[in-house]
Amino acid sequence: MTTFKYIGRSKKGEQAKGTVEADSKSAAIKKIKEMGISPREITESNSILHMDLNFGAAVKMEHFVIFCRQFATLIRAGVSIVESVHILAKQTESKMLKKSLFAIEEDLRAGISFSTAASKFPKVFPTLFINMMKAGEVTGNMDETLERLASSYEKTFKLKKKIQSAMMYPIVLIILILFVGAFMLLWLVPQFTQNFESFGAELPTITVIVLKFSDALKDYWWIFLSVIIAVVGIFIFLFKNNKQFHYSVYYVLLKLPVFGAVLQKSAIARMTRTLSSLFSSSVPILNALTIVEKISGNPIIEEVIRDSKKSLEAGSSLADPLEKSWVFPPLVTQMVSIGETTGSLDYMLEKIAEFYEDDVDRTVDSLKSLIEPLMILLLAGIVGFIVAAIMMPMFSLYDQI
Numbered sequence: 083m084t085t086f087k088y089i090g091r092s093k094k095g096e097q098a099k100g101t102v103e104a105d106s107k108s109a110a111i112k113k114i115k116e117m118g119i120s121p122r123e124i125t126e127s128n129s130i131l132h133m134d135l136n137f138g139a140a141v142k143m144e145h146f147v148i149f150c151r152q153f154a155t156l157i158r159a160g161v162s163i164v165e166s167v168h169i170l171a172k173q174t175e176s177k178m179l180k181k182s183l184f185a186i187e188e189d190l191r192a193g194i195s196f197s198t199a200a201s202k203f204p205k206v207f208p209t210l211f212i213n214m215m216k217a218g219e220v221t222g223n224m225d226e227t228l229e230r231l232a233s234s235y236e237k238t239f240k241l242k243k244k245i246q247s248a249m250m251y252p253i254v255l256i257i258l259i260l261f262v263g264a265f266m267l268l269w270l271v272p273q274f275t276q277n278f279e280s281f282g283a284e285l286p287t288i289t290v291i292v293l294k295f296s297d298a299l300k301d302y303w304w305i306f307l308s309v310i311i312a313v314v315g316i317f318i319f320l321f322k323n324n325k326q327f328h329y330s331v332y333y334v335l336l337k338l339p340v341f342g343a344v345l346q347k348s349a350i351a352r353m354t355r356t357l358s359s360l361f362s363s364s365v366p367i368l369n370a371l372t373i374v375e376k377i378s379g380n381p382i383i384e385e386v387i388r389d390s391k392k393s394l395e396a397g398s399s400l401a402d403p404l405e406k407s408w409v410f411p412p413l414v415t416q417m418v419s420i421g422e423t424t425g426s427l428d429y430m431l432e433k434i435a436e437f438y439e440d441d442v443d444r445t446v447d448s449l450k451s452l453i454e455p456l457m458i459l460l461l462a463g464i465v466g467f468i469v470a471a472i473m474m475p476m477f478s479l480y481d482q483i
Contacts, residue, residue: 086110090121108188141206143239145176147232154228163224164190182206195219210234210356213373217363227363234359238352241439245348248446249341255457259464264299266468271296274472285475292471329381336382336409344445349380350414351438353387358431368394382409400427413437 086107089099098119107124114121149170156166167190171183182203189199197215200207211231218227271292285293299306320327336342336349353374360370368391375387389403401419404410414434421430 087125088114088119088121089123090114090119092120093118109184141176141179143235145174145179147236147239149174149176149179150228150232150235154225154232157228158225163196167196178206196224209373209376210360213365213369214360214363217360217365221364223363230359230362234355237435237439238355241348241351241442244443244446245344248344248449251450252453252457255453255461259457259461262461263464263468266465267292267296267299268303271468271472272300286471288467289471289475292468325381329385332380332382340449344442344449346409347438347442347445349378349383350410351435351442353378353383354414354431354438355435358428358435361428361431367400386410 087099087101088110089097092098110124111121114124152170153166156169157163161169164187167183167187171180171187174180174183182200185202186196186199189202190196197212197219200215201212214227214231215224218224221227321331322328336346338345356374356377357370360373361367365373371387371391371394375384375391378384378387386403386407386409389406390400393403394400399419399422401415401422404418405412405415417430417434418427421427
């Protein structure tokens with residue numbers, strides 16, 4: 083629902099103003115008239131009190147996938163685009179998508195095409211969706227295009243979540259290990275410090291190291307914290323504002339052992355899946371490459387795609403720039419080359435995407451089974467080192483007694 087402010091006249095001729103909630107401007111006017119008011123001026127409210135606050139993505143991927151599938155079903159069943167949009171706007175759970183669809187419905191009734199109307203909401207409808215819908219409108223295959231979009235988004239979303247879970251698991255465990263280590267150094271070790279000083283005996287090297295580090299952390303924790311915040315802040319600033327640094331970060335990530343291969347394969351799967359969907363929807367190849375370049379999210383992949391566009395514009399093949407890049411394995415370049423030769427590039431790209439999606443699934447599952455024991459060993463090693471540093475002087479004292 084959207085909140086609209088109105089100014090008008092009541093039946094008695096008195097000025098009336100206020101707010102009303104409705105799905106669209108026309109629905110708001112209808113509501114105001116039902117209240118016995120003739121609206122003279124009606125505008126959408128921009129007050130923060132009437133705003134829907136959205137954090138993160140404008141529309142959840144699962145809501146968007148359901149929308150695409152239901153839209154395809156309605157179109158295939160012979161329901162008009164206007165009625166389909168109206169039905170979907172009423173039943174979607176996403177407030178942002180609901181608001182956008184009601185606005186699109188008004189544009190459709192005014193004779194504007196769906197892709198043009200949807201392009202007014204870039205936060206809701208991605209570039210890939212808009213361009214594939216344009217192609218679907220031209221070819222008359224909107225239902226197939228929507229099904230293809232839903233499958234593409236669904237597989238990309240699942241792959242992204244799989245990668246995120248694989249990356250987040252060790253990060254969370256490392257943070258937990260750091261907290262446990264800090265707790266022991268700041269609270270547990272100081273409990274024994276005075277006792278060690280009263281011994282008067284020479285402490286083992288391991289104990290001296292732990293005690294000094296504990297004292298430094300206790301006395302200068304604010305310096306450690308300031309350095310961490312400064313490093314993170316500088317990293318984020320450079321990542322967002324320095325193209326060379328941004329490129330270097332992705333280069334290092336892709337070169338990481340094990341994790342780099344997973345990120346590389348997922349990037350290839352995403353790129354080939356998107357290109358396959360665009361080619362299958364009859365989007366011109368140069369336009370398709372421009373779209374993939376915009377949405378790839380990886381500057382190294384973007385660079386290769388730009389080279390591929392230049393290669394095609396010069397009359398060469400798509401496979402040549404891919405073959406020169408270290409990011410793409412021979413399997414990708416060979417299958418792309420075969421697809422270009424046989425005229426089945428969309429099919430070959432889909433098979434590449436499926437191969438690497440399955441490969442990433444297997445690799446991530448294997449990584450999870452390996453990471454857990456390694457993290458437990460790391461935690462045990464840190465805790466064991468601190469405990470050993472505390473216990474060794476105590477054992478020496480017992481031997482003396």
